[in-house]
Amino acid sequence: MTNEKKFRKHVIKAAGTYKTLLDDHCALGDKVAELSSLLGISRNVLQQAFKKQYGKGVRDYKLMTRMERGRQLLQEGKDVKAIALALNYSKPRAFTTAFKKYFAITPTDFVKQLRILKKT
Missing domain, CATH: 1.10.10 (Arc Repressor Mutant, subunit A)
Known part of the structure; x- marks a missing residue:
């Protein structure tokens, strides 16, 4: 049952x-x-x-969509400040912290890796 x-x-x-x-x-x-x-x-x-x-719960789903959107915006060349504002974070640092916790890499390091991959 x-x-x-x-x-x-x-x-x-x-x-x-x-x-x-x-x-x-x-x-x-x-x-x-x-x-x-x-x-x-x-x-x-x-x-x-x-x-x-x-x-997924609402909170987890919302975090996932924000992080995926943040990653997409980084791939499009947007800067962290603009992304934090677009995703309704109080400060760029709050977005950076959430991004690092979610993806285990900072947005800046993520962008650096993208640049390296584009060169190869």
């Missing part, structure tokens, strides 16, 4: 809507509470449905 929680259609649809928002606007602040309130469901239920549907 499984103890798996079933979610109503509107909850699953809300989780999909939130994922689309994060995919399109990864720099959003914590909008899960606002969205759940608009849809008449609790924040926790929306977060649980999101995790069940996508295999």
Whole structure:
């Protein structure tokens, strides 16, 4: 007997809507509470449905999308200050710390490696 929680259609649809928002606007602040309130469901239920549907919690998914977007912007030649601003980090240092924790390399070293790879 499984103890798996079933979610109503509107909850699953809300989780999909939130994922689309994060995919399109990864720099959003914590909008899960606002969205759940608009849809008449609790924040926790929306977060649980999101995790069940996508295999990651909202916080982890949001971090992943921000870091992937940051890496993409570095590959496009953007500087760290501009990226931090675009991704809604309070300071460039906060972005650098998050990037290093996520990818185990600083944004500056990542860019240096890109340059080396382009030369070869």
